[in-house]
Amino acid sequence: MTPVLLAGVIIVNLALVSYTIGILSEQRSHRVGRATLNWLRLGVILDITATACMIAGSSRGLTAHALLGFSSLAAMVVETSLAWRHRSAHGDDEVPGWLHNYSRLAYGWWLVAYVTGAFLVMGAGGR
Numbered sequence: 001m002t003p004v005l006l007a008g009v010i011i012v013n014l015a016l017v018s019y020t021i022g023i024l025s026e027q028r029s030h031r032v033g034r035a036t037l038n039w040l041r042l043g044v045i046l047d048i049t050a051t052a053c054m055i056a057g058s059s060r061g062l063t064a065h066a067l068l069g070f071s072s073l074a075a076m077v078v079e080t081s082l083a084w085r086h087r088s089a090h091g092d093d094e095v096p097g098w099l100h101n102y103s104r105l106a107y108g109w110w111l112v113a114y115v116t117g118a119f120l121v122m123g124a125g126g127r
Contacts, residue, residue, distance in 0.1 A: 008053030018043035
């Protein structure tokens, strides 16, 4: 595994931690607090960085996993934008049901991409 791909793997694991803290916080409290929003923003920054590393370190073109990864990143960018918009407009009010459900759906989709990538790396023997 090249150093840039290794960096991408490490960074995507940090994105997993950040997204998980942010989403679990929202799911438990039904609110988007300042800390929740910061964890989601950090997750997006880490995810974009990891994606850039993986693109730079990959010799493959556009694959099914790449499309899955891009779509899951987009889902989390939308999630974070909607959370930020809700926080800006409604402060610490409870999130509406549709946003609560979208958060779960976007995070679940992101986890599918994450797990798929992990299996691909394990199947390649870390190459």
